[in-house]
Amino acid sequence: MEAASLSGSSLCYCNDRFSRSIPRGRYIASVSRNFSEGVNDVDKPSSKPLSISSSDSSTQNHSLLKGLNLSYGSIQKRNLNLQTNSAVGVCTFPEYVAESHHSHSAEEKLGVLLLNLGGPETLNDVQPFLYNLFADPDIIRLPRLLRFLQRPLAKLISVLRAPKSKEGYAAIGGGSPLRKITDEQADALRMALEAKNVCANVYVGMRYWFPFTEEAIEQIKRDKITKLVVLPLYPQFSISTTGSSIRVLQRVFKEDAYLSRLPVSVILSWYQRQGYIRSMADLIEKELGKFAKPEEVMIFFSAHGVPVSYVEDAGDPYKDQMEECIYLIMQELKARGIGNDHTLAYQSRVGPVQWLKPYTDEVLVEIGQKGVKSLLAVPVSFVSEHIETLEEIDMEYKHLALESGIENWGRVPALGCNSLFITDLADAVVEALPSAKAMATSTDDAEETEFDPLSYVVKMFFGSILAFILLLTPRLVLAFRNGFF
């Protein structure tokens, strides 16, 4: 069966077989764990190209690879070798079907790894969580020559930003709800798969906080999983989210004999799946119904931003995918007779660089001044409630909107465990199974370096001094004054 009929989408589709092998230089994937006694970095160099078998079931393949190909920028430089097979069929696999436990293939064990960002569970976690985030070279992208500054800079920025972040987390109850919600989604997905007669263990791996992706992978090994589907909980692909998490997998998998032979299928993005589009449209339709005059409400999509350089220099397909996603949701609403005005803006910018525009806060003021009276905010880049929905949108943006002349405010909840959505994710997992392939390691390790504790200490020391000096440059001082960090 071809991909298009599986996604059930009316989109054009492709079932091309892509095979990309992208040459690159050295890339250091840095993962920092924070244990009770304090920050404990693990920075292991990673240079061997790995191959990821990726399964997408509609146009996303095309646009994603186009996105990756746009420039020989970040992704290629960073060793993301992609083999994408998009012809995916709906079928159940005898080895994973519940009834087949007693069969010869009972040894087969399917795993699904959900990837997410993670969030601090207490206020004390905030600074170390921020450290882990800013130490990620996919979040602060430094030129190669300045990479030794990554961790000292992360330390400084995390310490400086922590008070502001803590205020945000304090306002939503003292911590992020992300772990609890992601665990619930994992459970719901396991049950949705079971309902399709597919037995799977579902794991949660967070990028910047517990349970770290590496812990989930350890569990996958202990459970002797024989096939793995990797499902990032980000509908749209960004270098800063899915890209970053996949790099962690590449690093861990290539270093382990069992993992490097494990058949894996990575779902890179799924914003165009019909179940997701429909469930978003359902939520919007329901919330619109709560307004006195639903047809007059502006639908305001607010997506998490990324720096412009990600899109323009590094070829991040995030913006394209976001725009296509909004188009599809609006098409679905139109098909239901809902033709409201809508707009897309980007929120949550951090630091002194240019982020994707227009900015949510600026657009809210603008449309309030233009006379829009009713507005429905739709968070669109993430599928769980988190600090940016509960604090930034519900508190800061709502306040700003009301101040700017908007009188009726509404907000669509995040999808969470919405059953149509979870069922669609289960379908995506099933569709991805046939394209699972072992990640192959290459011998291209010429530039690999070993972790050297002495050079680490030296770099940390001089890097801290340099980072401190850099932070005193007028531009950055201004950025701090303006509260960008």
Ligand SMILES: C=CC1=C(C)c2cc3[nH]c(cc4nc(cc5[nH]c(cc1n2)c(C)c5CCC(=O)O)C(CCC(=O)O)=C4C)c(C)c3C=C
């Ligand atoms: C699609 C979603 C996200 C993208 C893209 C993204 C990029 C990105 N984020 C930062 C900096 C921060 N993000 C923070 C929290 C945070 N980010 C996302 C999602 C995306 N980030 C989520 C869901 C969360 C919240 C997690 C939670 O605890 O609930 C934070 C910490 C919070 C704060 O201080 O504001 C920072 C900092 C950058 C720099 C970036 C792209 C380069």
Ligand SMILES: [Fe+2]
């Ligand atoms: Fe973020």
